[in-house]
Amino acid sequence: MGKAQGRNTFRTIVALTAAAVIPLGTAHAAEKVKVGLMLPYTGTYAALGNAITNGFKQYVAEQGGTLGGREVQYFVVDDESDPSKATENASKLVKRDDVDVLVGTVHSGVALAMAKVARDTKTLMIIPNAGADELTGPLCAPNVFRSSFTNWQPAYGMGKVAAERGHKNIVTLTWKYAAGEQAVNGFKEAFEKAGGKVAKELYLPFPNVEFQPYLTEIANLKHDAVFVFFAGGGAAKFVKDYDAAGLKKSIPLYGSGFLTDGTLEAMGGAGEGLLTTLHYADGLTNAKDKAFRSAYEAQYKMPPDVYAVQGYDAAQMLRAGLDAAKGPELDQAAMIKAMEAAKIDSPRGAFTLSKAHNPVQDIYLREAAGNQNKFVSVAERALEDPARGCRMK
Missing domain, CATH: 3.40.50.2300 (Response regulator)
Structure with a gap:
């Protein structure tokens, strides 16, 4: 499955990798994956958007700045929690910036419009918060995944x-x-x-x-x-x-x-x-959560919340897909198949994905x-x- 106009694969961008990952001084090329972060950075949901971004970037940093051997390149848009701007914002990320994956968002109304752009252009999308039931209900699509919850x-x-x-x-x-x-x-x-x-x-x-x-x-x-x-x-x-x-x-x-x-x-x-x-709580006893919390607090000088976890797990899900996309080009069909089968070792506790691409997870009191x-x-x-x-x- 590919983007609009008959493309069957993601666009591959080739760049010289950082010296730290060039083995023994040999020349080596690393592909990039272009990630469009469309989240609220102003308004009532600003703290949520920042936490999701922090969590996503934390996981990438833990992998040495790469996912599936590919350098992560970010394109960031403040969606302002405004559904009227959602289609234009998402379209810019897909058509102007040519992102390989859309990550967003918080507000359900914005996410619904964003997902339509993803479906129409066959762009991979990971929803790190918005719980609109429709996204993994009547509007579900093979290229749309969720790392969070339904309402x-x-x-x-x-x-x-x-x-x-x-x-x-x-x-x-x-x-x-x-x-x-x-x-x-x-x-x-x-x-x-x-x-x-x-x-x-x-x-x-x-x-x-x-x-x-x-x-x-x-x-x-x-x-x-x-x-x-x-x-x-x-x-x-x-x-x-x-x-x-x-x-x-x-x-x-x-x-x-x-x-x-x-x-x-x-x-x-x-x-x-x-x-x-x-689906998250303070005081969980799994080893993944303890390590996650310690690293997050050290980096951001604040305790993580559920939004940070959802961002972190969105990056984990993307890595599961990228690990299956061997070779210089991103095979979206292989990525989707791998993401569907993934078991995510989340700070919330390990979870799998339903056939609708929604987490099957414990709910905590x-x-x-x-x-x-x-x-x-x-x-x-x-x-x-x-x-x-x-x-x-």
């Missing part, structure tokens, strides 16, 4: 946890966009399957952070608990507002783990004790303590997204 997965895990904790009637709140709506659907599916009832679904426009009217309504409804989907700066403000309104003490708050991942410090203690579910989301238990083991509507062509 359904962590929310489904929390629906099960909420039911196990004895809640019967819950109100949900999120932004009115794909990620929020699908997270609510995942939570609702598990919670109602276990006998609970989502009594009311509340939505506000993205990225609106004027939460007070919704907090007043939640207080008046007096349901057992609240489930939310927020991330980034909006998540920090919501939890602070929820606490300031006195609701935290009277109505338990639950969320997909993005509520507290990378945001606890900004919450200033308001997030203490919150329970969330996600975590409790916020200080600036950490500490591991409590495994909420769902090896949870596979149902990938409803996926028909690989």
Whole structure:
């Protein structure tokens, strides 16, 4: 499979390799792989985009600056979490910069437009965050992979946890966009399957952070608990507002783990004790995570979060493909086959990929303590997204 206009392989760029990898002074040529990083570097999701980039580059650095024997060349675009600019931005990376792989993004709406460009041009794409169910559902494609999650997965895990904790009637709140709506659907599916009832679904426009009217309504409804989907700066403000309104003490708050991942410090203690579910947690005991965390903190002077893990694993997935692309040209069909079969040794715990190219992974229950989301238990083991509507062509 190749790019547009009948190309069957990726474009191969040949350059002299760095002296450090030239054996015994002999001349040696190393091919490059051109990676287009299309992520948010400004706005409410800026910290997420930076963490993904850090994680990706950390893995590449651990491999000596190469993946599959190829030097990595980066082309970077700030997508600003703006779906209206997504097609143009992705097209520039593919057509102007001729990247071999698109890596992005955070915002589901941007990712959907980005994936269309990838499908239309037959460009390999790895999604290091955006959880839009469609990407590995009805819009799945052989050249589109995900190193993160679907919105359904962590929310489904929390629906099960909420039911196990004895809640019967819950109100949900999120932004009115794909990620929020699908997270609510995942939570609702598990919670109602276990006998609970989502009594009311509340939505506000993205990225609106004027939460007070919704907090007043939640207080008046007096349901057992609240489930939310927020991330980034909006998540920090919501939890602070929820606490300031006195609701935290009277109505338990639950969320997909993005509520507290990378945001606890900004919450200033308001997030203490919150329970969330996600495919990563602080305090995991696997050797890969310990090594990853140590290296990340040494390099970036901050602890890693789930976004850094997803970026790191996107690079691991790309390497699995590049290892199979022997010879001077990048054989995309061979890369796809290798990526589909890969077992990724992730800091989150090893995972494989479903037929829809989505991680089959453990979902953890975590409790916020200080600036950490500490591991409590495994909420769902090896949870596979149902990938409803996926028909690989």
